[in-house]
Amino acid sequence: MERRTAPTPALLDACRRGDPAAWDAVLDRYERLVYAIASREGLSTEDAADVTQTTFEALLAQLDRIRDDTQIASWLMTVARRQAWRVRNDRNRQMPDEATTVDDSVGTTDPLADHHTTLWVYEGLSELDSPCRDLITALYFDPGTPSYAEVASRLGRPVGSIGPTRARCLQRLRIILQEDDEQ
Amino acid sequence: MTDGPGRRDRSAPSFRQLVDWVEGRLTRSDATEVGAAVDRGGPEVERTVAWIRDFIELGRRHPLPTPPPIVRQRLRQSFGRHNGQLAPLRRETADLMFDSRDDAVVAGVRGGPSLDDGYRLAFASRSVGVLVDVLPATGGTVHLEGQVLTPDGSAPVWEVTVHHPRGRRTDSAGDRNGSFSIDHVPLDVTSLRLSNGEVELEIPHPLGRPGP
Numbered sequence: 001m002e003r004r005t006a007p008t009p010a011l012l013d014a015c016r017r018g019d020p021a022a023w024d025a026v027l028d029r030y031e032r033l034v035y036a037i038a039s040r041e042g043l044s045t046e047d048a049a050d051v052t053q054t055t056f057e058a059l060l061a062q063l064d065r066i067r068d069d070t071q072i073a074s075w076l077m078t079v080a081r082r083q084a085w086r087v088r089n090d091r092n093r094q095m096p097d098e099a100t101t102v103d104d105s106v107g108t109t110d111p112l113a114d115h116h117t118t119l120w121v122y123e124g125l126s127e128l129d130s131p132c133r134d135l136i137t138a139l140y141f142d143p144g145t146p147s148y149a150e151v152a153s154r155l156g157r158p159v160g161s162i163g164p165t166r167a168r169c170l171q172r173l174r175i176i177l178q179e180d181d182e183q
Numbered sequence: 184m185t186d187g188p189g190r191r192d193r194s195a196p197s198f199r200q201l202v203d204w205v206e207g208r209l210t211r212s213d214a215t216e217v218g219a220a221v222d223r224g225g226p227e228v229e230r231t232v233a234w235i236r237d238f239i240e241l242g243r244r245h246p247l248p249t250p251p252p253i254v255r256q257r258l259r260q261s262f263g264r265h266n267g268q269l270a271p272l273r274r275e276t277a278d279l280m281f282d283s284r285d286d287a288v289v290a291g292v293r294g295g296p297s298l299d300d301g302y303r304l305a306f307a308s309r310s311v312g313v314l315v316d317v318l319p320a321t322g323g324t325v326h327l328e329g330q331v332l333t334p335d336g337s338a339p340v341w342e343v344t345v346h347h348p349r350g351r352r353t354d355s356a357g358d359r360n361g362s363f364s365i366d367h368v369p370l371d372v373t374s375l376r377l378s379n380g381e382v383e384l385e386i387p388h389p390l391g392r393p394g395p
Binding site: 015018020023024027031032033035036039045046048049052053056057060061114117118121122137140141142143163164166167168170171173174 | 197198199202203208234235238239241242245246247248249250251253254255257258259261262263265266268355356
């Protein structure tokens, strides 16, 4: 299996040297994960965006002190959850009569298991090359469930290429996830 | 069976055919053919079909929504700031350059221009231009559709804050084309403040001169 994405530790090293392209690659890889974690804690779009920003700013602040670069997704997820809880508690204190209710219609009833599943699949997705990752994310993880035509337009691809490419990318992802399961 | 729908042989269906079959993307005859191949396909085909179904369900239960574009822009700027590469925030004020209601007066439109029709304004500062369409809305408010035009597109997403005598409201849903859209702007709005993290632009009297 060819894995064409730069490993996260190499990207973080480049970030430490001030390389903006590496930072962009880190954001490409993890921004959606952090935002999804915040959204799943029942936050509004604005609050989830703020939590995403705060989480990555914490990463920047801690960049030189992170001990294990291979665990960065887990680190980000933990920080995002804590930030999201803090924001949710603040909102509940401000509006006690409208206490936030978390939408349980998605995910399991065990939020921790839910986040671990998200992390597992997200790590798998992050090992795909960018065109594959974008395609699979758009087709299977976009809550708006866009059509093939919408996805083709968004990604700048011919509609006819979506089906065959999707199958190839899914097959790659299946192998990656199975390898992760075996480790 | 081959990857091309409609051709018949007795081999196992391809991964692509199985995905199409699970997702209901095949014609009825192809679906029947693949379904029959799945029935006789054995444990490996069963495992593949189960994996595809589980994966689709996984995506449904664990969606990954796209963050608003301003998040990425802010995070790029945070990185620049962290590394001392971000220029200090510039503050500018925009002046009214064009009001489509003036054109209507010059053209002698019968009865004069009316807010009922909406109108267009153009503002400009030293480095930024802003087009604003003022559209009628309910409850003594207007709807604003705008676009910020900058000479370079380094930070194209703008956050807009509406200031009025009773407070202020911020909208961060601008897009990567510099466009923004704000509902329920009161008629006594005193200013708009737009920021992309590099420029903070104030537009005093953003509805132009008082209406007719």
